[in-house]
Amino acid sequence: MIRPVLPTLFLTAWAAIASATPAPDAAAAGPQYIVTSMQTYQGIHAIAPIAQPRRDSLGTPLMLVQADARQQARITHYVHEYEHRCGGYFAFDSLADAEAFLAGEKTAEAIAAPARGAYTIDNQATVDAWLPQVGDLAIYETISHLSSYRNRYYASPYGREAAEWIRDTWLALAGGRADVTAELFTACTNCSTQPSVILTIRGAELPDEVVVVGAHLDSINGQSTNPEQIAPGADDDASGIATITEIIRVAMAGDWRPRRTVKFMGYAAEEVGLRGSTAIARQFASTGVDVVGVLQLDMTNYKAGPVADMKIISDYSNAALKTFLAELFDTYLAPLGLTRGSYACNYGCSDHASWTSAGFPAVMMAEPGDTQAPFFPRLHTTGDTLANMGDSAVNSAKFARLGLAFVGELAKTAAPENDTIFGDDFDTAPTGR
Incomplete structure (x- = not known):
């Protein structure tokens, strides 16, 4: 001591x-x-x-x-x-x-790990078709619902109820597809009664290679441990969950079949020490799951003043994946007039750090905040509401487009079953599909 x-x-x-x-x-x-x-x-x-x-x-x-x-x-x-x-x-x-x-x-290993050969931008046919389909109204409605719970605190009944709603909502967007499953991850010994949520789209050609997009589902008010606390958590992090929900909606509406397996995750108990994501990442590491890249979306809906539209977290992230994320932004979002920046979030700042510590390549893109701070100033208070973010989800829609570019270019798109040009030789084809 x-x-x-x-x-x-x-x-x-x-x-x-x-x-x-x-x-x-x-x-x-x-x-x-x-x-x-x-x-x-x-x-x-x-x-x-x-x-x-x-x-x-x-x-x-x-x-x-x-x-x-x-x-x-x-x-x-x-x-x-x-x-x-x-x-x-x-x-x-x-x-x-x-x-x-x-x-x-394995933080040092994760940060320095080279690109896996999957960090290429050549699937514009899929991504370009997706981006115009993103709508801020659907994101707004999801944030509104999630922030209507008394709280989503990990040790409250509302925290579990919210997790079950997210699972059911995500699975419904899959329209009954046999290659899509949803689960409540309960193998976290210190997450109380709150499970994490995992929606899996099985890869059609490289099912053992996994792409992860995650956000935390819990909320908290200040330093309270009261399960009846008021903690709407609209930005932190209903906005991240809503952004993922929109990514799933757009991709599933187009009957997307990824080459690699994609797992969308809503993490339990982030606000009390990254518990849910740590449990998942450690399990994946112990069982040898081949994770090719992780994107974290923690707070996406607040922007005020003359600041960039979003910022890459510069520390505790894989160097090659940060470069890839910047290239995705410059390819797909910069032409829309959006700008990016970066900032250091320091040790254990969000769930991407759980993946990094377990040895996996991870990265986080976050909201820009304002000229005073790189995040929404009302987080962890009763004021973390849509009303205090301009009563709009326009900023989160930008992140949904980035997330679609991430999964489209990292998981790619499988060749149609009747594709006689690529067939068994698809891996050597020059296109990105």
Whole structure:
């Protein structure tokens, strides 16, 4: 255990949190453990002082911190209020599980992994037909529904109800196709009663190669652990789930048959330590699933002022996949007059970090925020509503187009069954299909 001396700024920050925000409503659980950066720990030491130093495969100084549910809630609040970002840590329900995570993490490998040969832009026939079909009204309606729940907190009945609604909605968009399945992923030991959602479109030609597009489905209000809290979470992250829903709608309406398997995911319990995505990524790693690329969509609907339309997260992402995402943007969205930027989100900022830590190539594109901060200023409050985002889903529609370009160009499009030109030699064909 170490107890570093804190700068006055951090002590002042914690005093403000403790005095301005009421204690959590739920009883604190027993000992739990989080892994966070040393930088973040300097600010949360007064909240959870029992900690041990660690490093990831990049050599980044980390801290393994003992923190019960109430302390974790306050840590989440600190990261939002004083580091001006989301996430910030991975959470585990035992010391052994946290140590296993650290022992098996492969961040350095994931960041440096070369392109798999799939990062090509040559499937315009599919993608160009999709982009005009994106509609912001359908996205608006999905955000409106998801933010109508009292909350989607991982330990509330509403959190599970929302997950079941997402599963049913996504599956309905598939129109009964035999190659499409939906499931509730429950193999997460610290996700309480909230499952993650996975919709799978089986690849017609390369089914063992997997493309993932994900967003988290839970919501939270400040540092509360009360399952009856008010947390609409319209931007964070109903907007990401709604964006994925629109991607599925457009692709399925055209009877798309991808070459590679595509998995759309709604992650449980992101707001309390990336729990759902970590469980899935670790399971995929342990079972040898061949993931060729992951796209994370966490908050897509807020833009105010003269800022770029979207920003690539520059850190804890695969370098080749970031280049590919930028090329997708420049090919398909820049001609529409959109602009892009980038920013660093730091350690454990969203679910793409779970995939990176497990050794998979992952990337995240996020909303631009405004001139003051790179995200919606009302997240984690009762004010995270559509009304406070211009009562519109126009910004999320941009991300739906990017997501369609991502799956269209990474999963490609299978040759028709009656295609006598390509047949068994499709892999050597010069087109991108």
